[in-house]
Amino acid sequence: MYYYFAPMEGVTGRLFRRVHSQFFHGVDKYFMPFVSPGKDRVFSRRDMRELTPDAEARVPEVPQLLTCQAEDFLWAAELLADLGYREVNLNLGCPSGTVTAKGKGAGFLRDPDGLDRFLEQIFSRAKVAISIKTRVGFSSPEEFERLQECFDRYPCAELIVHPRVRSDFYKGKVRLEAFASAVERSTVSLCYNGDLTTSDEIGIFRQCFPAVDRVMLGRGLVGDPALASKAKGGPSSDRDTLRRFHDALYEGYAEAFGSRHNAMLRMKELWFYLIWLFAGHERLGKTLKKAKNPAEYEACVEAIFGEFSLQRDSAAGWRDQPIF
Ligand SMILES: Cc1cc2nc3c(=O)[nH]c(=O)nc-3n(C[C@H](O)[C@H](O)[C@H](O)COP(=O)(O)O)c2cc1C
Structure with a gap:
């Protein structure tokens, strides 16, 4: 496949x-x-x-x-x-x-x-x-x-x-x-x-x-x-890998855009989908959306990775109806 x-x-x-x-x-x-x-x-x-x-x-x-x-x-x-x-x-x-x-x-x-x-x-x-x-x-x-x-x-x-x-x-x-x-x-x-x-x-x-x-x-x-x-039979994502993926992307955008603020905006697009992988996504999504500057954003990301567990599967809340 x-x-x-x-x-x-x-x-x-x-x-x-x-x-x-x-x-x-x-x-x-x-x-x-x-x-x-x-x-x-x-x-x-x-x-x-x-x-x-x-x-x-x-x-x-x-x-x-x-x-x-x-x-x-x-x-x-x-x-x-x-x-x-x-x-x-x-x-x-x-x-x-x-x-x-x-x-x-x-x-x-x-x-x-x-x-x-x-x-x-x-x-x-x-x-x-x-x-x-x-x-x-x-x-x-x-x-x-x-x-x-x-x-x-x-x-x-x-x-x-x-x-x-x-x-x-x-x-x-x-x-x-x-x-x-x-x-x-x-x-x-x-x-x-x-x-x-x-x-x-x-x-x-x-x-x-x-x-x-x-x-x-x-x-x-x-x-x-x-x-x-x-x-393909591999494991679910673990918190450490996901965190390193997030950080590499955020830092990469910050460097490419020359702006942590713009990097934050781009990362919020990603979180629109990613948040549904975490237990407690309803509350987390709102807090993250409200972050006004990189410092608030980074604190929020710290809290998400520190306090919330990853689910086995995404709740895929952006989708209004499941496929089957
Ligand atoms: C934000 C966004 C951007 C997209 N950009 C493109 C694009 O550049 N080219 C394209 O063929 N499809 C684009 N699509 C459609 C996706 O490639 C895909 O066909 C669609 O999301 C349905 O598949 P999915 O349910 O697996 O997401 C876009 C979809 C979204 C939500």
């Missing part, structure tokens, strides 16, 4: 992936948050900092592109291949209104004929493997049969399916029936993504879908950084 780390803009950037892979094992590929190649044929310095391959990376990393223009995709894919990447991922899932209005991300799913022409161009001309991350439709999962016929025509390195439609965003129950139908129709192994947060859930998922040999974990793996390793 392969476990992939999902791309999460604002959370799983270069530093996060490096530090995560130093402290936790089990991830077979990290997918990088999207970048949008534009007509001007340059990536910003910030994008380039994120895209420059990490010489210390121990696990393959896959950059992701968000575009509906074949020429822009091909330009960026060539640049990424020259940087040494072997796979580039196409984002067909982003639900944001500003993205879908331009026909990108999940917005591209509304135009299967245009998508087919785009795929024909990029698969015939790109010199790097292409994988796709998609939802099961824009408005309805019934759209997926047509979309899947289109994907099946091309040699996709991975077809990663998040079984929600655009208006679901990341909420509500995942549409497992739509995923089951996709698996039945598929001639290649699909990668599943969505709402897996414990190794027990991953175990049930595997029983339900024995033909699926790869899953992508996002919020569940941010909320329990040992989840992929646990799913």
Whole structure:
């Protein structure tokens, strides 16, 4: 079974992936948050900092592109291949209104004929493997049969399916029936993504879908950084490892941003998910959210690690309904 780390803009950037892979094992590929190649044929310095391959990376990393223009995709894919990447991922899932209005991300799913022409161009001309991350439709999962016929025509390195439609965003129950139908129709192994947060859930998922040999974990793996390793039979995270992971990340951000305050803000994004791994998370989450400066934040983190025990599994409170 392969476990992939999902791309999460604002959370799983270069530093996060490096530090995560130093402290936790089990991830077979990290997918990088999207970048949008534009007509001007340059990536910003910030994008380039994120895209420059990490010489210390121990696990393959896959950059992701968000575009509906074949020429822009091909330009960026060539640049990424020259940087040494072997796979580039196409984002067909982003639900944001500003993205879908331009026909990108999940917005591209509304135009299967245009998508087919785009795929024909990029698969015939790109010199790097292409994988796709998609939802099961824009408005309805019934759209997926047509979309899947289109994907099946091309040699996709991975077809990663998040079984929600655009208006679901990341909420509500995942549409497992739509995923089951996709698996039945598929001639290649699909990668599943969505709402897996414990190794027990991953175990049930595997029983339900024995033909699926790869899953992508996002919020569940941010909320329990040992989840992929646990799913492979490894132990739960211990307090010491989690603390060292936290400190390495916090100090890394402080150095990269030149500001402990900004590092604190970034860490709060992480705690939105991580807090649910601790017993007493209801009260702790509120105190942490209220921390106004690094000193208050650091005192709060000290209290969390000093006084509260880690649970075996995350309570995954960001999710409104469990997967099964
Ligand atoms: C804060 C946040 C940022 C995300 N950024 C991206 C992104 O850059 N590219 C992408 O394909 N998906 C992105 N996603 C979607 C995740 O990759 C994933 O598909 C989604 O969270 C569902 O999987 P999960 O339930 O395992 O988290 C993002 C999701 C969240 C919550």
